[in-house]
C-alpha cells in the first residue's frame with residue numbers, strides 16, 4: 086500500500102517536473118523571439134511581438150497617424166499622413182536591426198531580437 090502511494094507521488098512529481106521544463110523551454114523560445122519596438126522622439130514607447138499578427142494605430146503627436154501592421158513575422162507601415170511617405174515606401178522589415186523611420190513624425194520602428202540573436206550579432 087505504502088509503496089504504491091510512493092510510486093504515485095513519484096509519477097506525479099515527474100509529470101510536474103516535465104511540465105515545468107516544458108514551460109521554461111517555451112519561455113526561452115519567447116525570449117528569443119523578435120520584437121517590434123516603437124520609438125517616438127527617440128524614446129521607446131511600445132514593444133510588440135513580431136510573431137503576433139496585429140495592426141496598431143500609432144499617433145506619434147497630435148494629428149499625426151501611422152498604421153503599423155505586424156503580419157507573418159514582418160512589419161510595415163500600411164499608411165501614414167506624413168508629408169513624404171518614406172515610412173510607407175520603406176516596406177516590410179523583419180530582420181534584427183532593420184528599421185522604418187518616419188522623420189516628419191519623429192517616429193522610428195525597429196526590429197530587436199532576443200538574447201540568442203544578440204549573441205549571433207556579436208559572433209559576426
Ligand SMILES: [Zn+2]
Nearest residue numbers: 165167172187
Ligand atoms: Zn512617414
